[in-house]
Amino acid sequence: MIEFSKPHIEYDLLWPLLLVFGVACLGVLVEAFLPRGRRYVAQTALALVGTAAALGGVIFVGVGLDDHGDARGTIAAEGALAIDGPTVFIWGLLLAITLAGVLLFAERRLEGGVSAFAGQAAALPGTDAEREASTRGLDHTEVFPLMMFAVGGMMVFASANDLLTLFVGLEVLSLPLYLLSGLARRRRLLSQEAALKYFLLGAFSSGFVIYGIALVYGYAGTMGFAGINDAISNSTESRTLLLIGIGMISVGLLFKVGAVPFQSWTPDVYQGAPTQVTAFMAAATKVAAFGAMLRLFYVAFGSERWSWAPMLWVIAVLSMVIGAVLAIAQTDIKRMLAYSSITHTGFIITGLIGARASSGLGEGEITSTQAVLFYLVTYGFMTVGAFGVVTLVRDAGGEATHLSRWTGLGKESPLVAGVFALFLLGFAGIPLTAGFAGKWAVFASAMSAGAWPVVVIAVLTSAMAAFFYIRVIVLMYFYEPVGDGPSVTLPSFMTATAIGVGALATVVLGVVPGPVLDLAAHAGEFIR
Amino acid sequence: MSTEPYIILSAILFTIGCVGVLVRRNAIVVFMCVELMLNASNLALVTFAKANGNLDGQIAAFFVMVVAAAEVVVGLAIIMTIFRTRRSASVDDASLLKY
Numbered sequence: 001m002i003e004f005s006k007p008h009i010e011y012d013l014l015w016p017l018l019l020v021f022g023v024a025c026l027g028v029l030v031e032a033f034l035p036r037g038r039r040y041v042a043q044t045a046l047a048l049v050g051t052a053a054a055l056g057g058v059i060f061v062g063v064g065l066d067d068h069g070d071a072r073g074t075i076a077a078e079g080a081l082a083i084d085g086p087t088v089f090i091w092g093l094l095l096a097i098t099l100a101g102v103l104l105f106a107e108r109r110l111e112g113g114v115s116a117f118a119g120q121a122a123a124l125p126g127t128d129a130e131r132e133a134s135t136r137g138l139d140h141t142e143v144f145p146l147m148m149f150a151v152g153g154m155m156v157f158a159s160a161n162d163l164l165t166l167f168v169g170l171e172v173l174s175l176p177l178y179l180l181s182g183l184a185r186r187r188r189l190l191s192q193e194a195a196l197k198y199f200l201l202g203a204f205s206s207g208f209v210i211y212g213i214a215l216v217y218g219y220a221g222t223m224g225f226a227g228i229n230d231a232i233s234n235s236t237e238s239r240t241l242l243l244i245g246i247g248m249i250s251v252g253l254l255f256k257v258g259a260v261p262f263q264s265w266t267p268d269v270y271q272g273a274p275t276q277v278t279a280f281m282a283a284a285t286k287v288a289a290f291g292a293m294l295r296l297f298y299v300a301f302g303s304e305r306w307s308w309a310p311m312l313w314v315i316a317v318l319s320m321v322i323g324a325v326l327a328i329a330q331t332d333i334k335r336m337l338a339y340s341s342i343t344h345t346g347f348i349i350t351g352l353i354g355a356r357a358s359s360g361l362g363e364g365e366i367t368s369t370q371a372v373l374f375y376l377v378t379y380g381f382m383t384v385g386a387f388g389v390v391t392l393v394r395d396a397g398g399e400a401t402h403l404s405r406w407t408g409l410g411k412e413s414p415l416v417a418g419v420f421a422l423f424l425l426g427f428a429g430i431p432l433t434a435g436f437a438g439k440w441a442v443f444a445s446a447m448s449a450g451a452w453p454v455v456v457i458a459v460l461t462s463a464m465a466a467f468f469y470i471r472v473i474v475l476m477y478f479y480e481p482v483g484d485g486p487s488v489t490l491p492s493f494m495t496a497t498a499i500g501v502g503a504l505a506t507v508v509l510g511v512v513p514g515p516v517l518d519l520a521a522h523a524g525e526f527i528r
Numbered sequence: 529m530s531t532e533p534y535i536i537l538s539a540i541l542f543t544i545g546c547v548g549v550l551v552r553r554n555a556i557v558v559f560m561c562v563e564l565m566l567n568a569s570n571l572a573l574v575t576f577a578k579a580n581g582n583l584d585g586q587i588a589a590f591f592v593m594v595v596a597a598a599e600v601v602v603g604l605a606i607i608m609t610i611f612r613t614r615r616s617a618s619v620d621d622a623s624l625l626k627y
Contacts, residue, residue: 171595175602193622207565218576268625
C-alpha cells in the first residue's frame with residue numbers, strides 16, 4: 001500500500017493566481033443567480049476589483065521573493081509552478097493588460113448602450129430572434145468570466161515548471177479565447193468564421209504539443225523542466241526522441257505567438273474577432289506564450305541550445321520578412337496590425353536567441369530574458385492602445401476598418417488620429433517611442449550572442465515595416481476625406497483610459513526606458 | 529514486455545489524425561481527427577510511463593482526457609453555431625476572411 005503524503009501548496013505565493021480563477025468562478029455564479037439587468041455592473045466591478053487585487057498581490061509576492069544570488073523565487077506546488085522573478089514580472093504585465101482589457105470589454109457607449117458582444121450568440125444572424133435580442137438590449141456578460149479564465153490560464157502557462165502544467169495552462173488560456181473570438185455583435189459571420197479557424201488550428205497545434213510532450217517524457221523519464229535538463233546533460237542515449245519532441249512542442253508554442261510558418265490564423269482571427277477581444281488577445285497571449293517559451297527553452301532545453309537556436313534563427317527571419325511583406329499589401333487596418341504583430345513576433349524571437357546568462361555578459365550588455373520582458377511590456381501596451389483606437393473609428397455598419405475609410409481622419413479628429421499615429425510610430429520603432437527602446441533591447445541581446453545576421457535582417461525589415469505604418473499616417477493627415485469621411489465616436493472614460501494608458505506607456509517607455517529595464521534586470525534568472 | 533510496438537502504433541495513429549485534419553473537409557471530421565491525435569498521445573504517454581517505470585505519464589493521460597473533453601464542449605459549440613448560420617459544416621465554405 002502506497003502511503004499518500006499531503007502535497008505542500010505555497011498559498012502565500014500562489015494566491016494572486018488562485019484569486020484570478022476564483023473571480024472567474026464567481027463570475028459564472030453571477031451569471032447564474034443575478035437578474036439580467038444587474039449582471040453588467042456586477043461583472044465589470046468583479047473583474048476590475050479582482051484583477052486589481054491580483055495585481056497588488058503579484059507586486060506583494062514579487063517584493064517578498066527569496067533571493068538566491070542570480071535568481072529569486074521558489075519552485076511551488078510540488079514542482080508544478082515556478083514563482084520567480086520573470087514569472088512575477090509576466091504576471092504583473094498580464095494583469096495590467098487585463099485591466100485595460102476589462103475596460104475595453106465594458107465599453108457600452110460606442111454601440112449606443114450595449115457592449116460590442118453579440119446580444120445572444122445562439123440567435124442566428126439576420127433572424128427575428130437576433131433582432132429581438134438587439135431591441136431588448138441584451139448583452140453577453142459571460143465575456144468577463146471567460147476573460148478571467150483565459151488570464152488564469154495565461155498565468156499558469158507562463159509559470160509552468162513541468163510539461164503537463166504547460167499543456168494544461170495552454171488549453172485553459174486557449175479555450176475561452178476561441179469562444180470570445182466568435183461573439184462579435186456586428187459582422188457575425190466573420191466573427192464565427194474566425195472562431196472556427198482559430199479553434200480548429202489551435203486544437204491541431206495542441207495535438208502537436210501533447211505528442212511532443214510524450215516524446216520528451218519518453219526521453220527524459222520526467223516531466224519536470226529541471227529533470228529534463230539533467231537528463232539532456234547526463235544521458236548518452238539516442239537523442240531522436242528528444243529532438244522530435246522539442247520540434248513538436250515548438251510548433252504549438254510558435255503557433256500561439258503567431259510565428260511564420262504557423263501564422264496563417266493570425267490575420268483571420270485578429271480581423272474577425274471583436275476588436276476588444278483582439279486587443280486583449282494580441283497583447284496578453286503573446287506575453288504569456290513568450291514567458292512560457294523563455295522558460296521552456298532556457299530551463300528545460302537549455303543544454304540542448306545548439307539544436308534549437310538555429311531553428312529560432314530561421315523562424316525569426318521568416319516571421320519578420322513575411323510579416324512585413326504581407327502587411328504592405330493589406331487594405332484592412334485590423335489585418336494590417338495582425339501582420340505587423342507577426343513581424344513583432346519575429347523581433348521578440350530575435351531577442352530569444354540572445355545571451356542567456358548574466359554571468360557571461362560584459363558591461364552594459366543585457367540578457368535575453370531582460371530584453372524579451374522589456375519588449376513584451378512595450379508591445380503589450382502599444383497593441384492594446386492601437387486596437388482600442390480602431391474601435392472608435394466607425395460608420396453606420398459598425399467599425400470602419402477598411403483603410404480607405406481612414407483617409408482624412410486627421411481633419412475629422414486630430415486627437416484620435418494623433419494618438420493612432422503615435423502607436424504606429426511606436427510599432428515602427430521611431431526613436432523616443434517605446435518601440436525603439438524595445439527593439440534596441442532585443443537587437444543588443446541578440447548581438448551579444450553573435451546572432452548578427454539575424455540582427456542585420458531585423459534592422460532592414462524594420463525599415464520595410466516603417467513604410468506601411470507611415471503610409472497610414474500619410475493617409476490620415478495628407479488626404480482629403482472621401483465621401484462622408486470617417487466618423488469618430490466618443491467613447492466613455494473606460495476605452496479612453498485604456499487608450500490613454502497605452503499612449504502614456506508608449507511615450508514614457510520611449511523617453512525613460514531605464515526604470516522598466518532595471519525592473520526586468522532585477523527579475524533575474526529563471527529558477528531551476 | 530517490449531514497449532516499442534505501442535509507440536509505433538501511437539505514431540501511426542497520430543499520423544492518421546494529422547493527415548485527416550489536413551485533407552478532410554467536414555469540420556466535425558477534422559475535429560475527430562484532432563481527438564485521434566490526442567488519443568495517440570495518450571497511448572504514447574502511457575507506454576512511456578511503463579518504459580520509464582514511473583507514473584507521470586499515466587497521470588498526464590488523465591489530464592489529456594479532461595482537456596479533450598473540454599475541447600469537445602467548446603469545439604462543438606463553435607461548429608454548431610457555424611452550421612446553423614451557414615447550413616454547412618464544410619471548412620471550405622468558411623472563406624470570407626482571406627489574404
